[in-house]
Amino acid sequence: MEPDRPVRKMTISIRGSAGLVVAIAVVAILLISFPAYRWFFLISLGIGIVVAGILYLWRKYVPIKEDEVENKHPLGLD
Numbered sequence: 001m002e003p004d005r006p007v008r009k010m011t012i013s014i015r016g017s018a019g020l021v022v023a024i025a026v027v028a029i030l031l032i033s034f035p036a037y038r039w040f041f042l043i044s045l046g047i048g049i050v051v052a053g054i055l056y057l058w059r060k061y062v063p064i065k066e067d068e069v070e071n072k073h074p075l076g077l078d
Contacts (some may be wrong), residue, residue, distance in 0.1 A: 027041070
């Protein structure tokens with residue numbers, strides 16, 4: 001083995017909508033192949049929807065006031 005030769009990692013670069021399609025395909029394959037993943041996915045999806053609904057309703061009925069925001073321009077833009 002040559003110590004001077006740099007080790008190259010093999011990577012796959014998928015960006016944008018192609019990455020989304022690959023992610024959906026992987027999830028679909030796992031859900032079809034392994035029944036235990038179906039329950040995990042359904043429970044996780046249910047918890048996520050409940051938490052999102054609670055946060056949506058909380059911010060709808062208890063809006064953030066102008067004086068509660070400390071740094072209104074974090075990037076220094078006007």
